[in-house]
Amino acid sequence: MRLAHLELTDHRNLAHAVLDPDPHLTVLCGPNGQGKTNLLEAVWLLTGGKSFRGSRDAELIRRGCAFSVVEGVFESGGSEKTIRLTVGSKGSQRPGRTAKLNGADQGRAAALAGNFQAVVFEPDLLALVKGGPEGRRRFLDAALCQIYRPYLVALRRYMRLVAQKNALLKSYDITPNAGLLLDAYNEQLAGYGGQIMAHRQRFTDALAPAAAANYGEISHGAEAFTLRYLCCAEAPTGQALAEKLAAVRGSELRAGFCLAGPHREDLDLQLDGQPARVYGSQGQQRSCVLAMKLAEATVAGELFGEHPVLLLDDVLSELDDDRQTYLLTRMGEHQTIVTTCDTAAFARTNGKIVYVKGGQASETPFA
Ligand SMILES: Nc1ncnc2c1ncn2[C@@H]1O[C@H](COP(=O)(O)OP(=O)(O)O)[C@@H](O)[C@H]1O
Ligand SMILES: [Mg+2]
Incomplete structure (x- = not known):
């Protein structure tokens, strides 16, 4: 994957x-x-994903x-492709993000998933280790949405069903046929949720060894990093989720909201068998993030057949010399675009400024 031109x-x-951009740095x-x-x-917007800045x-x-227009020409699978992304303001003729691929209308920008691939590193990522589960789910979802279009579709439908089921649980006593409606929601949740869980399991199975190996290289084997998918059911399948939903039915009725499912899952990150979130030093936690993000890029590359473009926003200044050197070496292998206020760190490279x-x-x- 290589971005050749952006306008x-x-x-x-x-x-x-x-x-x-330069083919390398x-x-x-x-x-x-x-x-x-x-x-x-x-x-990043060329991936079809929402802004990594989380803005509207x-x-x-x-x-x-x-309007705003982003047009990118990139090489993928031996051919050149063009993505044109238009963002229209609310009152405009075509509000929201719409996209064209090689001149052909794609509708919503999300439909671009699976064409241009990129992985972003940004300073907020420390939250991946230190923050709550939603950041780790976002990490999984962002990676999987880029790789498989069907994942994005399943995730959207699943999240909509969760909202609908929550509304039902809140007004259960005054809703006619509430029990039947709940059965119908649970059945659909199990279907979409099962797809999400199967993809998360497959992705983390590939991610874990790559992240562990990266961490070993960054820390020179000082401690072992393990990453594990904490599935919400006995197994990452629709059947297992259906059983789980049946088991929590009574508790959900009492709580008044959804208690189980992929929207409440997490990744377990450990250093030498202890939770990285609690026991890791700031430096070790940064290494975990670096190891995970580089693993994400590797796994996305393996699943997709091409290594994604690496986008690094102001991250180098936060790393110590050893980690900087490691990252700069890994960056050399694939197209990378970095931002910095301090060009000194890049004196060691021959990147295009x-x-x-x-x-x-x-x-x-x-x-
Ligand atoms: N929609 C917008 N229209 C005009 N300016 C904007 C818009 N969104 C952000 N900006 C401006 O962009 C600037 C920040 O740019 P940014 O890329 O974050 O800077 P940096 O070079 O530090 O990375 C700010 O001055 C901000 O006001
Ligand atoms: Mg900036």
């Missing part, structure tokens, strides 16, 4: 910008608040404009 119109603070540099992360975000679609459009200032990008320094 932006009215994306965030970038009125018009062109980027021709591109360094977006400039002071704070100039548009480096915005440029990286635009590359409308925020992607440059203030005062009706792109200067970003006031919403403009240039291969020559600004005066």
